[in-house]
Amino acid sequence: MVLKLFLNNVAQAFRETGNPIAENISEMILQLEIGPNIHSNAQLTTPLSLKQALSAPDCHVAAGQLNFIADKLPWTSAKEFRVAPKSFRGNYHFVPIVGPKDLILSDQFRTGIFLQDADTYYPSHMHEAEELYLPLSGTALWQKDNNEFSATKSGQLIHHLPYQPHATWTKDAPMLAVWAWVGNLSPDTYSYL
Ligand SMILES: [Fe+2]
Numbered sequence: 001m002v003l004k005l006f007l008n009n010v011a012q013a014f015r016e017t018g019n020p021i022a023e024n025i026s027e028m029i030l031q032l033e034i035g036p037n038i039h040s041n042a043q044l045t046t047p048l049s050l051k052q053a054l055s056a057p058d059c060h061v062a063a064g065q066l067n068f069i070a071d072k073l074p075w076t077s078a079k080e081f082r083v084a085p086k087s088f089r090g091n092y093h094f095v096p097i098v099g100p101k102d103l104i105l106s107d108q109f110r111t112g113i114f115l116q117d118a119d120t121y122y123p124s125h126m127h128e129a130e131e132l133y134l135p136l137s138g139t140a141l142w143q144k145d146n147n148e149f150s151a152t153k154s155g156q157l158i159h160h161l162p163y164q165p166h167a168t169w170t171k172d173a174p175m176l177a178v179w180a181w182v183g184n185l186s187p188d189t190y191s192y193l
Contacts, residue, residue: 004034006065007097007104010111010178013062013134017157022132025180028109032098046071047093049117053137053176058154060136063176066113073113074103084123085192091120100185111180116140118174124167128189129181131160138175143167165193 011029014022050070054063073095092115096102099110114133116122124143133142134157141149142158144166152158160166162183168175 001034002065002069003097003103006062006069007032007034009062009065010134013060013136013155013178014132014180017134019132019157019159021130021159021182022134022157022180025109025111025132025182028106029098029111032104032106034104044071044073045075045077046073047075047077047115047117049093049174050115050176052118053115053174056137056173058137058139059176060134060154062134062178063136066176073097088120088122091117092122093117099181107185109180109182110185111178114177114179116168116170116175118170118172120170122168124165124193125191126160126163126165126193127181127191128162128184128186130162130183131166132180133158133160133177134179135175135177138170138173140175141169141171143169163189 007029011026015026054067075093075095077090077093094112094114096112098104098106100107135154137154139151139153142152143149
């Protein structure tokens with residue numbers, strides 16, 4: 001039940017931000033029915049940068065359970081997943097955990113783990129879903145709309161409105177985060193700018 005422990009810790013971390021959307025997601029996580037096993041046919045390849053993220057001094061306590069389950073999660077390294085710019089492909093990794101078609105089913109929200117390697121630029125993109133990111137390790141530079149990039153530390157919530165363009169830039173360390181979507185959960189509205 002380590003996945004349940006991890007999700008409980010994520011729920012607590014979302015709740016502690018004081019953001020109303022994060023608090024709602026926290027409640028929905030706690031109401032999930034979580035089975036004892038992770039069912040996935042995906043090939044399991046844990047990203048190399050995860051160890052660095054989990055051993056970083058700023059690693060959030062909510063990431064702790066990942067030390068025990070990361071190797072069992074179906075990581076996608078996005079080489080073919082989307083029409084991502086070439087410089088970005090393979091340099092970010094994610095596990096969708098909760099959602100309409102994910103490991104734990106919910107039609108209300110999606111949440112999962114996201115890991116962006118060091119020295120990687122996630123180009124500006126947008127989608128209809130309203131989005132939260134809660135970084136759990138690493139200080140990345142984040143941009144909304146055409147504003148300046150600003151450094152956001154582990155534990156500081158990031159909120160993207162529907163169709164608000166956003167980009168993420170890592171420098172000397174990988175950035176590990178949990179993310180969540182509410183609203184229109186379809187990935188079909190996702191596009192790069
Ligand atoms: Fe996004």
